[in-house]
Amino acid sequence: MSDRDDAGGDRTPPAVAIVDAKTSGNVGTIARAMKNFGFEDLLLVDPPYLGRDSEAYGFAGHAREDVLPEARELTFDELAAEFHTVGFTAITNEDATSHTRFPFRTPAELGESLADVDAPTALVFGRERVGLTNDELAQLDEVGAIPASADYPVMNLGQAATVALYELRDLAMRETQLPDIERHRADEAEIEQFYEHAAEFLDAVDYPEEKREKTMRMLRRMLGRTHPTGREINTVHGLLRRAENRIE
Known part of the structure; x- marks a missing residue:
């Protein structure tokens, strides 16, 4: 051995x-x-x-x-x-x-x-x-x-x-077969772009002004815990765009 x-x-x-x-x-x-x-x-x-x-x-x-x-x-x-x-x-x-x-x-x-x-x-x-x-x-x-x-x-x-x-x-093992979460996590720039998009969406749906800061903070904390992949961020972007198109 x-x-x-x-x-x-x-x-x-x-x-x-x-x-x-x-x-x-x-x-x-x-x-x-x-x-x-x-x-x-x-x-x-x-x-x-x-x-x-x-x-x-x-x-x-x-x-x-x-x-x-x-x-x-x-x-x-x-x-x-x-x-x-x-x-x-x-x-x-x-x-x-x-x-x-x-x-x-x-x-x-x-x-x-x-x-x-x-x-x-x-x-x-x-x-x-x-x-x-x-x-x-x-x-x-x-x-x-x-x-x-x-x-x-x-x-x-x-x-x-x-x-x-x-x-x-x-x-016994040097490495596992599980994917490295950090390696697949979306880039910070991609995540920040999503936050900007989310803020624009709140504005588009006339979300109460006094609740926006707290809502964005909760959204940031939630995504921070989940470590979204680039594909997941793009998918949520797509959902927001579709909702925006419906609103328009």
């Missing part, structure tokens, strides 16, 4: 470890989530059958091409010894009197702290029904938990891993 460049220099994304999964489909689902969010190294402890004809390959999407077939099998003791480990578990309402599942960090908090860890790191997910045992968690370095409703905090293995990997994506 190659290192990735980011603002902090070269960094190897954390590995993702799955312990004793019972269904190959969940392994495939997690492999797919890894591919979605830039994670590459899949570690398997006591895995189910993962042949090409298994559900894992059906669920893995494009991860069937690299993440899944390049997965490495190892023992739990090897995992704990080789990596700085973060075991994920449901929130249990335990406190400082119990150190097995406490203290824990949320994925968002882990994203900040793991960025400073200069060691191979593994994010560890347990079984579908019971997760990681207390004995296993006792061997790991940190505990992570996803905040969920107290009425039903337990998540499906594949769902839990997907949520965690999404929250930790900055540890």
